[in-house]
Amino acid sequence: MDFGLLITIFIGVALVNNLVLAGFLGICPFLGVSRKVDMAFGMGCAVTFVITVSGVVTWLIVHGLFNWVGTAVFENAGALYFLKYVAFIMVIASMVQLVEMYLKKFFPPLYEAFGVFLPLITTNCAILGACLYIDMKPETQNLINAATYAFGGGVGFTLAITIMAGIREHINFSDVPKPLQGAGITMLVAGILSLAFMGFTGIGK
Amino acid sequence: MADENGSNLKQFTDGIVNNNPVLVQLLGMCPMLAITNSVANALVMGAAATFVVVMSNTITSLLRNLIKPHVRILIFTLTIATFVTIADFLLKAFVYDVAMKLGPFIPLIIVNCMIICRAEVVAIRNGLARSLADAFGIGIGFTFALLILGVIRELLGAGTWTFPFPIPGIAPEGFIQIMPSSFADNGHNWVIMVLPPGAFLTLGVVIGVVNWIRSKSEGGA
Known part of the structure; x- marks a missing residue:
C-alpha cells in the first residue's frame, strides 16, 4: 500500500481542492447551517460520516455489482453504467436516513437543532459530488484510495463550514450594509476564505 | 405560491423575477458558482436544468394522485435522476466540449434543491398547465441568473463571451471579443474572476444589488 499517495489524496481533497471552497459543492448547508460553531461542527461530522460510507458503498456498487452483473449477464462490464446516478442517489438517501435515526435516538438536541437541514444532506451536492469524482478520477480506482478521498472530502467540508461559522459569529457584532446582510456578506466572506485556500495550491497535486 | 390565486x-x-430561484430564494447555488466562468457553460447548464425541471414537474403533476406522501421525496429524486441521465446523454451527443467542461455538475443537477423544491411546492398540488408554467418560469429564471454571473465573470476574467456553438454572423468562431484583445494579452484581465474566489465575490455583490433594488421597489410601492 502506498501511504504517500494516500496522504497526497487526503491533503489534496481536504485543503487544495476543498470541496466547498474550490469545488463549490455543498453550498446550501455551508450557508444554512453556519451560524453557530457547534452546530456547524455537528453538521460537518454527520456529512463526513455519510460521505465516507456512501463513497465506499458506491465504489463497491460500481466496481463490484455493476461490473460483475454486466460481465455475467451482458458480457460487457459497462452495460449497467447508465444506472450509476440512480444507484448513487439511492445509497446516499438510505445513509442519511440511517444518520437521522441514529441522531434522533442518541442526540435529540442536535437532531432538533438541525431541523430540515438533516434530510437535506441527501441533496448535499458535496456527497454526490465526491462519489462522482471517485468514479471519475484515475487515482481513486482502488477501494482504500476511494475511502481516503471520501473521508478527506468530509474533513475538508467540516473545516470549511466550521471556519465559516466562527467568522459569522463575529459578523453578528459588525455593522453590515443592509442589502448585504445574510447571504450577501456570507458569499463575500466565502470568497475571501476561498482566496486563502488558494494558497494551498501546489501542495500535493 | 401554490395556494395563491x-x-x-x-x-x-x-x-423569473419575484421568486427567482437563485437570486431571491437562494436555491441551487452550487452550479451557479461552479460553472459560471463562461457564458457558454451558463447557457448549457441553464438549458439542461430547464429540461429537467420541466420534465420532473410534468411527471410529478401527472402522478400527483398516485404518489403516497411518505415516499414522495424518493419518487421525486428518482424521476429527476432519470431525466438527468437523459440530459447527460443528450449533452454529450450534441455539445460534447461544453459537456466535458461541466463534468460532474451535469449529474449534480439531481441534487439541485431548486428542482426538488418545485416538485414539492407546486407540481404535487397543481394540474399540468400550472406546473408547466411554473417549471418554465423557474428554468428561465435560473438560466437568467446563471447568465448574469457568466457575463460578468467572463467579461472581467477573459474579455470574451463564448457560446456553446458558432453563430453565423455574430460569433462565427463561437465567441465574441468584448474587451480589446490587448486586455488579456497584456495581462490586464482579472484572472481571479474565473477562479473559485471570483464566483463567491461576484455572487455576493449580485445578491447585494438585487436586495438593494428589491428594498427600493418595495419602499416606493
Whole structure:
C-alpha cells in the first residue's frame, strides 16, 4: 500500500481542492447551517460520516455489482453504467436516513437543532459530488484510495463550514450594509476564505 | 405560491423575477458558482436544468394522485435522476466540449434543491398547465441568473463571451471579443474572476444589488 499517495489524496481533497471552497459543492448547508460553531461542527461530522460510507458503498456498487452483473449477464462490464446516478442517489438517501435515526435516538438536541437541514444532506451536492469524482478520477480506482478521498472530502467540508461559522459569529457584532446582510456578506466572506485556500495550491497535486 | 390565486402567466413571471430561484430564494447555488466562468457553460447548464425541471414537474403533476406522501421525496429524486441521465446523454451527443467542461455538475443537477423544491411546492398540488408554467418560469429564471454571473465573470476574467456553438454572423468562431484583445494579452484581465474566489465575490455583490433594488421597489410601492 502506498501511504504517500494516500496522504497526497487526503491533503489534496481536504485543503487544495476543498470541496466547498474550490469545488463549490455543498453550498446550501455551508450557508444554512453556519451560524453557530457547534452546530456547524455537528453538521460537518454527520456529512463526513455519510460521505465516507456512501463513497465506499458506491465504489463497491460500481466496481463490484455493476461490473460483475454486466460481465455475467451482458458480457460487457459497462452495460449497467447508465444506472450509476440512480444507484448513487439511492445509497446516499438510505445513509442519511440511517444518520437521522441514529441522531434522533442518541442526540435529540442536535437532531432538533438541525431541523430540515438533516434530510437535506441527501441533496448535499458535496456527497454526490465526491462519489462522482471517485468514479471519475484515475487515482481513486482502488477501494482504500476511494475511502481516503471520501473521508478527506468530509474533513475538508467540516473545516470549511466550521471556519465559516466562527467568522459569522463575529459578523453578528459588525455593522453590515443592509442589502448585504445574510447571504450577501456570507458569499463575500466565502470568497475571501476561498482566496486563502488558494494558497494551498501546489501542495500535493 | 401554490395556494395563491393567480394566473398561470403570473406563476411563470414569478419564477423569473419575484421568486427567482437563485437570486431571491437562494436555491441551487452550487452550479451557479461552479460553472459560471463562461457564458457558454451558463447557457448549457441553464438549458439542461430547464429540461429537467420541466420534465420532473410534468411527471410529478401527472402522478400527483398516485404518489403516497411518505415516499414522495424518493419518487421525486428518482424521476429527476432519470431525466438527468437523459440530459447527460443528450449533452454529450450534441455539445460534447461544453459537456466535458461541466463534468460532474451535469449529474449534480439531481441534487439541485431548486428542482426538488418545485416538485414539492407546486407540481404535487397543481394540474399540468400550472406546473408547466411554473417549471418554465423557474428554468428561465435560473438560466437568467446563471447568465448574469457568466457575463460578468467572463467579461472581467477573459474579455470574451463564448457560446456553446458558432453563430453565423455574430460569433462565427463561437465567441465574441468584448474587451480589446490587448486586455488579456497584456495581462490586464482579472484572472481571479474565473477562479473559485471570483464566483463567491461576484455572487455576493449580485445578491447585494438585487436586495438593494428589491428594498427600493418595495419602499416606493
